Amino acid sequence: MDKTTYENELGKLQEELVHLQEWIKKEGLKVVVIFEGRDASGKGGVIKRITAPLNPRVCKIVALGVPTEREKTQWYFQRYVPHLPAAGEMVLFDRSWYNRSGVEKVMGFCTEEEYQEFLRSCPEFERMLVRSGTILVKYWFSVSEEEQERRFKERIKNPMKRWKFSPMDLKSREKWLEYSKAKDEMFAHTDTKQVPWYVVDGEDKKRARLNCIHHLLQMVPYKKMEYDEIELPALPDKQRYVRPPVDYQTFVPDKY
Numbered sequence: 001m002d003k004t005t006y007e008n009e010l011g012k013l014q015e016e017l018v019h020l021q022e023w024i025k026k027e028g029l030k031v032v033v034i035f036e037g038r039d040a041s042g043k044g045g046v047i048k049r050i051t052a053p054l055n056p057r058v059c060k061i062v063a064l065g066v067p068t069e070r071e072k073t074q075w076y077f078q079r080y081v082p083h084l085p086a087a088g089e090m091v092l093f094d095r096s097w098y099n100r101s102g103v104e105k106v107m108g109f110c111t112e113e114e115y116q117e118f119l120r121s122c123p124e125f126e127r128m129l130v131r132s133g134t135i136l137v138k139y140w141f142s143v144s145e146e147e148q149e150r151r152f153k154e155r156i157k158n159p160m161k162r163w164k165f166s167p168m169d170l171k172s173r174e175k176w177l178e179y180s181k182a183k184d185e186m187f188a189h190t191d192t193k194q195v196p197w198y199v200v201d202g203e204d205k206k207r208a209r210l211n212c213i214h215h216l217l218q219m220v221p222y223k224k225m226e227y228d229e230i231e232l233p234a235l236p237d238k239q240r241y242v243r244p245p246v247d248y249q250t251f252v253p254d255k256y
Contacts, residue, residue: 006206013213014053021054021090023222028087030134031220034096037141038179039169040151042202046141046209047092050216060085063094076100076118077125084134097122101186106178107171119189126195136195137219139212140183143202145176 024031035043051059062083071079077097085091100118104110110118129136143151152173155165172179191197198215202208 001206019224020222022225025088030085031090032136034093034138041141041143046212059090141200141202
């Protein structure tokens with residue numbers, strides 16, 4: 001897809017996202033969107049395009065790091081619950097509770113008993129969220145071995161993308177087959193009728209972003225909001241107050 005077509009289509013979708021945001025606020029909806037998938041599959045890119053035109057007080061990103069020692073002793077879902085939305089909010093999880101069935105399972109960060117308990121309890125946990133009035137949408141971003149390798153090499157060479165590459169990415173390459181098995185097992189247990197998984201083909205980043213955003217707009221029914229007319233008030237009389245000379249302030253130098 002050429003750049004002009006992509007940007008035009010993205011602009012249209014982002015305008016619709018603003019309407020969705022206003023509808024979520026007006027109706028007091030609670031929306032959770034989960035983004036999972038292979039490393040370098042494009043999750044971060046689509047999240048960035050979704051949030052770009054939105055109010056961060058309404059649309060929030062949750063990307064939790066390694067659990068603390070205290071969190072490791074909690075009920076597994078407990079560290080995620082405080083980040084769930086209140087009425088009028090949408091939360092995007094850049095990876096989520098599915099860490100347990102992915103990296104934790106493959107890398108041995110959890111026991112087999114903890115893993116099996118997650119597979120049993122996760123579907124019921126998600127059904128509870130839905131019954132409580134939460135709209136829950138789950139996306140899995142799929143990418144081939146060849147495309148992932150190309151993106152990894154790009155990250156390594158590009159200083160502005162190097163931060164995206166971690167030692168865990170190297171291990172994920174070594175355990176490609178194990179991750180495939182873990183994903184298939186996860187789908188077998190958590191791809192439910194009430195909360196299904198939606199797979200996004202991530203081979204082409206531009207198409208993946210557009211397809212995902214378009215699909216998300218279909219998953220949360222909304223109406224376009226009519227905005228009230230806004231009339232700017234006139235500025236007050238400047239003569240009523242004498243400001244200090246501009247030279248008293250320290251300005252950032254004009255470098256450009």
